[in-house]
Amino acid sequence: MAGEMNKWILMVTTRAPTNIAVIKYWGKRDEKLILPINDSISVTLDLNHLSATTTVAVSPSFEEDRMWLNGKEIPLSGGRYQNCLREIRSRAGDFKDEKRGIHIKKEDWCKLHFHIASYNNFPTAAGLASSAAGFACLVFSLAKLMNVNDDLSQLSAIARQGSGSACRSLYGGFVKWAMGNDLNGSDSVAIQLARETHWSDLVIIIAVVSSRQKETSSTTGMRESVETSTLLQHRAQVLVPGRILQMEDAIRNRDFSSFARLTCVDSNQFHAICLDTNPPIFYMNDTSHKLINLVERWNRHEGTPQVAYTFDAGPNAVMIAKDQKAATHLLQRLLFYFPPPPENEMSSYVLGDKTILQEAGIQSLNDIKALRPPPEVNNEASTRRYPGDVSYFICTRPGKGALVLEEEDEALIDTQTGLPK
Amino acid sequence: MAGEMNKWILMVTTRAPTNIAVIKYWGKRDEKLILPINDSISVTLDLNHLSATTTVAVSPSFEEDRMWLNGKEIPLSGGRYQNCLREIRSRAGDFKDEKRGIHIKKEDWCKLHFHIASYNNFPTAAGLASSAAGFACLVFSLAKLMNVNDDLSQLSAIARQGSGSACRSLYGGFVKWAMGNDLNGSDSVAIQLARETHWSDLVIIIAVVSSRQKETSSTTGMRESVETSTLLQHRAQVLVPGRILQMEDAIRNRDFSSFARLTCVDSNQFHAICLDTNPPIFYMNDTSHKLINLVERWNRHEGTPQVAYTFDAGPNAVMIAKDQKAATHLLQRLLFYFPPPPENEMSSYVLGDKTILQEAGIQSLNDIKALRPPPEVNNEASTRRYPGDVSYFICTRPGKGALVLEEEDEALIDTQTGLPK
The missing domain is CATH 3.30.70.890 (GHMP kinase, C-terminal domain)
Incomplete structure (x- = not known):
């Protein structure tokens, strides 16, 4: 990361759905790691109607981690955000963009700061599991940005630490969150039971x-x-x-x-x-x-x-x-x-x-x-x-899981200013 | 019972309170005998505010069992009424009024018919356990009329067959309905835990x-x-x-x-x-x-x-x-x-x-x-x-259990007509 490169901004935009549990999650056996006392099963809802969209941007010019939710800046100091950031950073991979001359070694991600902008396409106050979509989207976009090699199931264990039910929002269709046995929560992950196309009548x-x-x-x-x-x-x-x-x-x-x-x-x-x-x-x-x-x-x-x-x-x-x-x-x-x-x-x-x-x-x-x-x-x-x-x-309807939005006009952060559009 | 004595009417009037369970009765193990799946505990409410009053009359001139609730005749054919009547009749004692020349041998009660009038001093529709007060009162008045020698606890097992919670309304104060073990329900009875005066602050x-x-x-x-x-x-x-x-x-x-x-x-x-x-x-x-x-x-x-x-x-x-x-x-x-x-x-x-x-x-x-x-x-x-x-x-407030009203003007049945006043 040479000094002359200070101006670049890298960003990724993703969208993640909310989900509705049909066998409910209620009760944690570990409050910090968010480990549940029973398995749960959910249906993922259509991204078009109930989802969070999140852009994560990184730049050497950013001086601190900042986040905007539905246009309003919110503190990132909460333990749940910090857990997700820390876990993703620790799994980051090398990043190389030869054309723009950007090289980020995996150990250097922790020296960089993020700007994160997120919005829900439905009222947050309506009580429709906005935190599930939100944390799934945050973790998914950070993982894509930092070239994390983990599969969705491993990512779900990180999203889980943001909001328990968020782990089920990475997948589409029908999803089980296995409570797991490990004390460190590594096996408390979501798995897909069936894709949304398996039962498309609903x-x-x-x-x-x-x-x-x-x-x-x-x-x-x-x-x-x-x-x-x-x-x-x-x-x-x-x-x-x-x-x-x-x-x-x-x-x-x-x-x-x-x-x-x-x-x-x-x-x-x-x-x-x-x-x-x-x-x-x-x-x-x-x-x-x-x-x-x-x-x-x-x-x-x-x-x-x-x-x-x-x-x-x-x-x-x-x-x-x-x-x-x-x-x-x-x-x-x-x-x-x-x-x-x-x-x-x-x-x-x-x-x-x-x-x-x-x-x-x-x-x-x-x-x-x-x-x-x-x-x-x-x-x-x-x-x-x-x-x-x-x-x-x-x-x-039942819908797809988290996905990357490739079009630049779908990004929520301005590539010039590094701030929400 | 000589022919010339056809005109006499004997009657008893009693009052029984309603009660409110503080450990709830919910679920029967025997629907017919009304045997519960757990013990329950109740507080008896003051007779002055929430009670049933019942007059039971017997006369050789009565041609069938009849009942009036809050002034309106209702059928006595229901199994719950019949159970209470049958059980009380089977425990009846001899009755003798030398002055009026009335002799009823215990085996003769089953040849006689009853007129029963009952009213609640609170709206039946209000959902305030009117059946508890009603069946307790019915059983108590029938038992008094027929000189039944059983104690309150034994009577409670009869009231129970009218309406489960009725068994707790015979006693004042704090009452436990023990679920019992016997298949015939003989030990599924109410007992008094404490009189209303034991905790008069409430x-x-x-x-x-x-x-x-x-x-x-x-x-x-x-x-x-x-x-x-x-x-x-x-x-x-x-x-x-x-x-x-x-x-x-x-x-x-x-x-x-x-x-x-x-x-x-x-x-x-x-x-x-x-x-x-x-x-x-x-x-x-x-x-x-x-x-x-x-x-x-x-x-x-x-x-x-x-x-x-x-x-x-x-x-x-x-x-x-x-x-x-x-x-x-x-x-x-x-x-x-x-x-x-x-x-x-x-x-x-x-x-x-x-x-x-x-x-x-x-x-x-x-x-x-x-x-x-x-x-x-x-x-x-x-x-x-x-x-x-x-x-x-x-x-x-917490109140007394069932009691006999001695004053004739408190009776609900006319001594001349044998019908509700």
């Missing part, structure tokens, strides 16, 4: 539920559950191992009935553990309960599950429909019960993949007004509508 | 929570939990036995901190089991959650519990305050957050023991309007008020 609708309550963070929540719930260890040690095997089978066989049953009971059990925590943690609210009742009633009426639901550490419902037809019927039901409040616009109420809205024959707010109660409803109390209970819906 | 405030949802009956709910919850047996077999011992200690030592902790965690665990049921059962709603948060925040602020909360199969909160002072402060907090809706009157909003309202310095709706947020509140979001979320409050 359609996902997310209801972002309005909430005034400030929620317990998942980090705090799971710590309190580990310390106080007298049901948690029974779940983690006795119940989850069998469920993991059953879920792997269900995914392998594309057995939607089993998949839906396991997804729903595991989500409900996770929230049961939260309720068994002292003091109790409530993530679901009355709207979440209504969404569950809607799905349960419809599934029972059909005789075979059409939709699975799962809730993370908040009131939002993630509903996984068997296929496009079931998703269409689900969306009609959702919009019947949860129409937009009067001042809303259609385009900001149903986001993401618009094909489901089209198949449902809904083009305007008047089409929503005209919806009839679903046929499975047999009493008047069940035909009440709740405008405003849901903030908006996102229609999406 | 004050109880019930928030009857408004709800539009139709709830799963507790009979159906616990059957579904037994069939589908994978946490229920762990609770019943591993966790509850220790809690029962700890709760007995807490009651014996009037140790409010332990009593409150055990009461709250057991209520929350019972609701966790409901959530772990497939499909999940939600008894608590957003208002219930707010009530819990209010109590938890205040207890934490005080450093030592002031109030315990517990919820049965519905959204109503039963809050047990350490003493009159704590109850006064609790009621101020409750009325701050949950004022009556505009059209309400004070006298129909806080029912029962009015002394707590007086000590709280609240005489009018304007006094409620003028209440300030509690000192433990540290952010604006926590000062929002929710008029209409609570239907009304009932202030009460």
Whole structure:
């Protein structure tokens, strides 16, 4: 690194998806290394609708590590960021760009500073696992920049140290996070169970539920559950191992009935553990309960599950429909019960993949007004509508894992200034 | 029983309280005999505020068994009524009233018919364990009428066959329902742990929570939990036995901190089991959650519990305050957050023991309007008020068990007609 070369900037931009657990991660056995007390399984969500994009830049002219999230500078001093930076730096490879005359030896990465810019294409506050996408993306882009030779599974163990569920966001499709046994966490890694193309029928609708309550963070929540719930260890040690095997089978066989049953009971059990925590943690609210009742009633009426639901550490419902037809019927039901409040616009109420809205024959707010109660409803109390209970819906699908964006105009950092564009 | 004596009517009137479990009963091992899967412990509530009153009358002129509940005739054909009637009849003793010339031999009771009138002094629909008070009262009055020699504990095994928790309503104070071991249920009986005078400081405030949802009956709910919850047996077999011992200690030592902790965690665990049921059962709603948060925040602020909360199969909160002072402060907090809706009157909003309202310095709706947020509140979001979320409050205390009402004007059946007054 000669003095005259001070002006170069190297950068890499990547995108990583968020994911939704269908067998839940709740409870750490090691808080620092973020080692879980049970395996978990997730579905990766489509990058187009729910992802983080991150540009990492390095230059000898940078004087310190800096980071901007959604345009706002944030401190990088947190242990979780530092863990990821340290781990990636320690695995860095040599870098050589003959044309530009840039040579970085692997031992020199630790003398260089990074500028990192990241944004989420969905509201951070919505409680949609932005930290999973964010840390997966950070680790993936740093690894690409520094020529880290590790495979995705080894990288997942680093992303895990940023945010546990981030380790599952490197892969697309269906992903298992094996809890592992090693004290140092080396085998607590994510592996891909199946690609997104293995089960391409599935359609996902997310209801972002309005909430005034400030929620317990998942980090705090799971710590309190580990310390106080007298049901948690029974779940983690006795119940989850069998469920993991059953879920792997269900995914392998594309057995939607089993998949839906396991997804729903595991989500409900996770929230049961939260309720068994002292003091109790409530993530679901009355709207979440209504969404569950809607799905349960419809599934029972059909005789075979059409939709699975799962809730993370908040009131939002993630509903996984068997296929496009079931998703269409689900969306009609959702919009019947949860129409937009009067001042809303259609385009900001149903986001993401618009094909489901089209198949449902809904083009305007008047089409929503005209919806009839679903046929499975047999009493008047069940035909009440709740405008405003849901903030908006996102229609999406299982999707790919983290990827590199090659186009320079997708970079979030200016190649001249080294600052966010 | 000579023909000329056809006109006589014999009757007995008794009153029995409702009770609130502090270690919950949830799950039967025998549906027919109503045998539970774990012991439970309850506090009996004051007869003056929450009780059933029942008159049972017998006469050779009655042609069939008939019953009126709250003035309305109801069928007695249900298995639970029949079980209680059969069991009591089989234990009947001889009856002799020399003055009136009435002789009934014990074997003749089965040839006679009963008229039964019962009413609750609280709304049946409020979800306040009316069946516990009702069956305790029915069995107690029948036993008194038929000169049954059994002690209360033996009678409790009969009341149990009407409604499980009814067995705990025969005694006052603090009551344990031992699950028992016998296949025939003979040792699944209630025993008194302590009289109500043993711990007379306690004050109880019930928030009857408004709800539009139709709830799963507790009979159906616990059957579904037994069939589908994978946490229920762990609770019943591993966790509850220790809690029962700890709760007995807490009651014996009037140790409010332990009593409150055990009461709250057991209520929350019972609701966790409901959530772990497939499909999940939600008894608590957003208002219930707010009530819990209010109590938890205040207890934490005080450093030592002031109030315990517990919820049965519905959204109503039963809050047990350490003493009159704590109850006064609790009621101020409750009325701050949950004022009556505009059209309400004070006298129909806080029912029962009015002394707590007086000590709280609240005489009018304007006094409620003028209440300030509690000192433990540290952010604006926590000062929002929710008029209409609570239907009304009932202030009460631990109370006596079932008793005979000797005054003839307290009877619910007319001595001339044999029909409800």
